[in-house]
Amino acid sequence: MSVENLLGRPLRVINLGLEVFAQELEADGVTVLHVDWQPPAGEAGGADLLALLDDE
């Protein structure tokens, strides 16, 4: 079963969204790669400002 590659193995994490979760995992010594995620273009007004504010 695929869950065997998760429990009891080192976590290797890809994080999308709140950057603080990547920072917390890093502080725990977990390998984590944060994605500079943006909503698809043209979906929301003020997207640049929202992205600037929401990524932590």
Add this chain to the structure above:
Amino acid sequence: MVLMRIAGELRGRPGVREAAALMGTAANHELLASAGLSAPPVRDATAGDLMLVVDAESEAAADAAIEAAHGLLDTRRRLREESGRMLPRTLESAVRRLPDANLATISVPGAYAKLEAMTALRRGLHVFLFSDNVPLADEIALKRVATEKGLLCMGPDCGTGYLNGVGLGFANVVPRGRIGCVSASGTGLQAVASRLASLGEGISHGIGVGGRDLSAEVGGVMTALALQTLGADRSTELIVVISKPPAPAALARLEAAIGVTGKPVVVCCLGASAPAGGAGRWVASLEDAAEAATAEVRGTPWVRRAFSDAEDVRKWLSRIESGPRRGGTLLGLFVGGTLAHEARLVLDAWLGQAGPVAAAGGRHRILDLGADEYTVGRPHPMLDPIQRDARVREAGREPGVGVLLLDLVLGRGTHPDPARSLAAAVAEARAAATGAGRELTVVASVIGTAGDPQGLRGQIVTLEAAGVHVLPGSAQAARFAALALEPTLAPRLLEGRG
């Protein structure tokens, strides 16, 4: 988070009494008005605008604070542009850079969550899906693919998890141990994990499944997979299941899954009673779940108690009874949805005859301020306490309110010092009540551990200094609140039959 930090830094500047940095949503306009911070220049701001409001002792101090806020935003923009060049921009490119990744943690807005989570699952990654506002149909589709691939899809709306001793989302700092959890509730898992830590037990893994997993539509598929996983996990000796009452079809799957784990299972489905002859040991509260689990793994008897420290309760009660002008109704202001639900169940049971305990409109009221209707366009109250604090202040001016019932949730990812501003709001509310010739009794539970960044003891001391009665769990706090309103319940409640 960025906005809260900006507001926090502005509040610490000389001459600044209060500061807010909020997007111009309708909800935030209301929030500013309730905090007395609404001002003409921001009244026309819309959801795409950032509102910076400062209440200062002088014009110069206010100008300097606003300028500082602009500086903080500029720095943030520059840092983001610099770091953005080195980071992958899509999940696909991240997988190419980290090909042996085994978990995706996803907290993008709900409308985009399915796309990203599905990509992760198809790439063979387990998913921790923190995002809320994910449509039910998306959840069903994601969990179908996850089950086919034997992958965990934790969530959507999964607030907390523990894998291999590592906390995910809003997680309390707890020791690694021998008790595994399967939880449909983030704060429920936090409450059980924290209580286990205080009893000297640790968590092997805490698998979140999302609040709807045991609904008829989702059918408990992830709860079943999580139970199977923990059943096979050698570090897990006992499993705790935390949920609201399961739908009948999901209950059948839950019971079947419990049966095949081959391990003792404690079931806490808040509001549900044990099915006749059912599998697992069913308990009625989060505290009971932690205590029953601890007793079971240690092979010791467990006796259910209404209060951890009945002596303290008796002392507090005699002080309240001898005090002036008791009475009134109860107002619960919660940041944890499951903690609010648990309190409502306790109060329904003990104060049912006094009138229904309802979300709104009843004689006694319990509000879950983390629910979607209160968080549209604003941060969750576990991240930013300003909204709850404002409501606490208002409660001091409400003539009918005699008891205020609160929760405080600590842990990584949440506000760094929520007790400080809550204690200030409570002190103000109690002073307002006293000034109006009333007594306002304030009761709170604090969910946290000594290892949490906020420090459990310090947060409790801060609240107690403001006159708050602090109890170790939501059910106990609700029982004490019931006693404060109806002291005649004391003989029955203190005998431990709560």
